[in-house]
Every structure is written in structure tokens, then in C-alpha cells.
Amino acid sequence: VQQWAVSFGKEIAALSAKYSGAKLLQKKYKDIEGAVKIEEVDGEELVKKFAEEMEEMLGRKMKSVKKLAEAAEDADLVHEYNETLQFDYFNSLLINTVDEDGNPIPLGGEFPLERNEHFNKLPVNTQQSNIQVPTNVYNQPDILNGVYMSEALNDIFVDNFQKDPTLTWQYFGSSTGFFRLYPIQWTPDENGVVTFDCRNRNYIQAATSPKDVIIVVDVSGSMKGLRLTIAKHTINTILDTLGENDFVNIIAYSDYVRYVEPCFKGILVQADLDNREHFKLLIDELHVRGEGKVKNAMKESFKILNEVQGQGSLCNQAIMLITDGAMEDFQDVFQEFNWPDRRVRVFTYLIGREMTFAENVKWIACNNKYYTHVSTLADVQENVMEYLHVLSRPMVINHDHDIIWTEAYMDSVLFNTQAQSLLMMTSVAMPVFSKKEETLSHGILLGVVGTDVALRELMRLAPRYKVS
Numbered sequence: 001v002q003q004w005a006v007s008f009g010k011e012i013a014a015l016s017a018k019y020s021g022a023k024l025l026q027k028k029y030k031d032i033e034g035a036v037k038i039e040e041v042d043g044e045e046l047v048k049k050f051a052e053e054m055e056e057m058l059g060r061k062m063k064s065v066k067k068l069a070e071a072a073e074d075a076d077l078v079h080e081y082n083e084t085l086q087f088d089y090f091n092s093l094l095i096n097t098v099d100e101d102g103n104p105i106p107l108g109g110e111f112p113l114e115r116n117e118h119f120n121k122l123p124v125n126t127q128q129s130n131i132q133v134p135t136n137v138y139n140q141p142d143i144l145n146g147v148y149m150s151e152a153l154n155d156i157f158v159d160n161f162q163k164d165p166t167l168t169w170q171y172f173g174s175s176t177g178f179f180r181l182y183p184i185q186w187t188p189d190e191n192g193v194v195t196f197d198c199r200n201r202n203y204i205q206a207a208t209s210p211k212d213v214i215i216v217v218d219v220s221g222s223m224k225g226l227r228l229t230i231a232k233h234t235i236n237t238i239l240d241t242l243g244e245n246d247f248v249n250i251i252a253y254s255d256y257v258r259y260v261e262p263c264f265k266g267i268l269v270q271a272d273l274d275n276r277e278h279f280k281l282l283i284d285e286l287h288v289r290g291e292g293k294v295k296n297a298m299k300e301s302f303k304i305l306n307e308v309q310g311q312g313s314l315c316n317q318a319i320m321l322i323t324d325g326a327m328e329d330f331q332d333v334f335q336e337f338n339w340p341d342r343r344v345r346v347f348t349y350l351i352g353r354e355m356t357f358a359e360n361v362k363w364i365a366c367n368n369k370y371y372t373h374v375s376t377l378a379d380v381q382e383n384v385m386e387y388l389h390v391l392s393r394p395m396v397i398n399h400d401h402d403i404i405w406t407e408a409y410m411d412s413v414l415f416n417t418q419a420q421s422l423l424m425m426t427s428v429a430m431p432v433f434s435k436k437e438e439t440l441s442h443g444i445l446l447g448v449v450g451t452d453v454a455l456r457e458l459m460r461l462a463p464r465y466k467v468s
């Protein structure tokens with residue numbers, strides 16, 4: 001009876017958090033009144049207490065993240081860029097790997113790893129952090145300098161973990177593409193190729209304020225073949241930089257303007273995971289035909305953005321124009337909708353090698369500054385990252401260190417076994433800026449520091465356990 005009462009009691013507490021007081025349920029208790037002690041629980045009070053405890057717990061995490069941000073900025077300030085830097089860091093793919101003669105290999109290093117309950121039962125070493133680098137940016141001077149500079153974070157990771165043992169993974173995701181993760185763990189990799197790029201992870205949201213983005217893609221006949229492939233990849237990469245604080249829509253144009261999702265006509269939708277995935281499916285089906293009439297597509301985009309001004313995410317509005325050139329001159333659209341204030345930033349991704357009708361697009365470069373040329377698939381990531389830098393600039397210049405809670409996600413890259421990947425996580429993250437004098441005026445985003453919080457951890461504080 002006792003056992004049963006306890007479990008029933010838990011149910012009651014959960015319900016009483018919903019309905020103030022447990023009166024409703026008291027009737028059901030009649031039979032066992034002697035065995036069970038019934039106490040009225042004030043639901044509002046319970047929820048308030050839960051909120052306070054959560055706030056306190058999250059407050060501790062934010063404090064740790066702030067320390068990481070400060071340390072990274074200080075380390076960058078004193079670091080002098082060295083083009084020829086040689087530096088052996090510990091690569092998470094190579095940890096504890098030996099060559100044929102049994103000697104540790106470069107970037108390997110020997111670390112005793114212990115299976116740790118706290119880190120999803122993965123074998124870890126809590127003395128240090130190690131580095132994940134996507135193969136395409138391996139060992140470039142930018143990476144080496146960044147890795148070298150961010151060594152300073154090791155002590156902070158360890159210190160944070162000592163002060164708050166509830167902390168799990170702590171990280172620095174560099175805008176150059178490497179990822180420093182504490183504690184050390186070994187990342188098995190079946191293909192020998194690391195496609196994982198930390199800049200794709202949703203915490204890149206931390207680097208920009210909420211934004212309204214309209215992606216405008218040219219699907220006229222000239223965009224066939226590789227151009228369309230690059231365009232699709234560009235759209236997907238842009239979508240990956242958006243999160244649930246952002247709003248988005250995608251317009252395709254040829255002879256006429258078409259919303260890729262007709263139900264989203266004339267509006268912006270939240271860029272949450274569902275909508276992003278939905279857009280990706282639709283993008284996959286795009287095909288080309290006809291002539292590219294960019295003017296109407298731009299008009300439509302400006303109209304939507306003008307309409308939502310005053311609601312939604314105000315701070316940052318952008319149009320991403322993806323095309324291989326425009327047959328018509330569309331300056332007057334800008335004149336009508338965006339000048340002189342230039343509230344909407346227009347980023348142009350000019351696709352393809354040879355530029356036939358590029359002139360009509362290139363003037364954007366003079367007038368709006370944001371213009372990149374994408375001729376191969378490999379260019380896409382770098383080019384898309386560029387827009388984040390531009391949008392984060394106001395934050396950078398004001399040194400606006402907003403703490404961001406990312407949407408809950410399941411990390412299938414970091415934790416590749418299924419049981420581990422079932423853990424829902426959220427990330428507390430914060431942008432890191434260069435404090436060097438020469439960069440202050442235009443602002444440089446170094447990356448993002450943060451820590452993952454398992455939702456399980458938050459649920460532990462939920463009031464259903466608070467039963468006396």
C-alpha cells in the first residue's frame with residue numbers, strides 16, 4: 001500500500017500543479033484514507049518553486065558560459081596571428097590511436113578514458129578538451145591559430161566543471177570551423193571523413209539576433225544542372241543556420257513568382273525544425289524552366305518584409321537572392337522598397353562560372369555590399385557563413401552578449417550510438433567577439449561558446465517529484 005500510495009501521490013502532485021488544490025481528487029482517496037496522508041498542494045506555489053529552481057540551475061550554467069566567453073575574448077586579444085604556426089592539438093578522431101609500430105600518431109596523444117555516467121556513459125577524460133575539425137578545413141593557418149588561441153579555455157572548462165558538477169559538455173565552436181569540446185572523448189568515425197561542421201549546428205543562432213529571411217531562388221532554364229544543385233545546397237545551408245527564433249519563406253521565380261509552399265503565400269513562418277525540414281523536401285523537387293523575371297520576386301519579398309515590420313523579429317531582415325544573373329534591371333524595386341533606409345539587407349549568391357547576365361546583379365555589390373560568387377559546391381558553406389557575419393555585426397560592434405537558449409535537439413553527430421542520441425538537449429550559448437582594436441569598428445565574430453543541458457536534467461526539477 002505504501003508503495004502504491006507513493007506512486008499515486010506523484011500523480012496527484014503532477015495534477016495538482018495543473019489544478020490548484022487537490023480537492024478534485026480527494027474523493028478517490030476515500031477507500032484508503034487511513035493509509036494515506038493527504039495534503040493540499042498549492043499548484044501555483046509548486047510551479048513557482050519549480051521555476052525558481054530551474055532559474056537557479058540555468059543561472060549557474062550561464063555563469064559558466066560567460067566565463068568561457070570572457071576567456072576566449074581575452075585569449076584572442078593577446079594572440080598574434082602567425083601564418084606559419086605549427087601546433088599539435090588533440091584531434092578527437094585520433095585520440096589514443098597508434099601507428100603500426102605502436103607509437104602515438106601526430107595529433108593523437110594518449111589519454112586514459114573512463115566511462116562516465118554523467119556524459120551519456122561515454123568514455124571521457126575530464127583533464128582537457130579536444131578538437132573536431134571537418135576534413136575540408138583541416139590544418140589551415142586560420143584553424144591552427146584559432147585552436148592555439150583557444151587552448152586558454154582548457155582551464156576554464158575544468159574549473160567550471162569543478163564548480164558546477166551538473167555541467168555536461170562545454171564547447172567553443174569557432175567561426176573558422178573547428179570545434180573544441182570538453183571533456184576529451186574519442187569520436188569513432190567510420191568513413192575516415194569528418195563532414196561534421198560545427199558551424200552548421202543550431203547554436204550558430206547564438207551569433208545573430210532573431211532574423212526574418214526570405215530566400216529567393218532563380219529556377220529559370222539557365223539554372224539547370226550543377227547550378228541548380230549548387231542553388232539547392234545553398235538554400236539548405238541557409239536553412240541550417242536558422243532556428244526557431246527566426247522566420248523564413250522561400251520564393252522561386254522564373255516567368256512567374258511561386259511560393260515553394262503555396263500555403264505560406266505572403267507570410268513568414270517560424271524556422272523551426274518541422275518547417276525547415278518541410279522546405280528541404282520541397283527544395284529537393286525544384287526544377288527549372290522558362291525565363292528568370294527577378295523583379296516581381298524581389299517586389300513580393302520586400303512587400304512581405306515591410307508588412308511584418310512591427311511584429312515578429314524586427315532586428316534583422318534579409319533577402320537571399322540565389323541566381324546566375326538577371327536579364328532585367330531591377331534597381332527601381334530597391335528604390336521603391338528599400339531606399340534610402342536599406343532596412344532589408346540583400347545578400348546575393350551568384351551561381352556559376354561564366355557570367356552572362358551578371359551585370360544586373362553585380363550592381364548590388366556596389367549598392368548593398370553583400371554579394372558572393374559561388375561556383376562550386378565546396379564554396380557554399382563559406383559563402384553562407386559570410387551572411388551570418390554581416391548580420392551579427394551590429395551585435396559585434398555593440399558587444400551585445402545575448403545568451404541564447406537553442407531549441408531542443410537530438411545530437412546525432414556527437415553521440416552516434418542510438419541510446420545516447422535519444423537524449424534531448426538544449427544549448428546555452430553566447431557569441432564571442434574579437435576585442436582587437438583594429439577589428440572593433442567592423443566587428444569580428446570569433447565563434448560561440450556554450451554548454452549542453454540535457455532536458456532530463458531540467459525534468460528532474462519538475463514538481464512531480466516534490467511530494468511529501
Ligand SMILES: *[C@@H]1O[C@H](CO)[C@@H](O)[C@H](O)[C@H]1NC(C)=O
Binds near residue numbers: 087
Ligand atoms: C610562428 O610559428 C612558427 C612555428 O610554430 C615559429 O617557429 C615562429 O617563431 C612563429 N612566429 C612568431 C612571429 O611567433
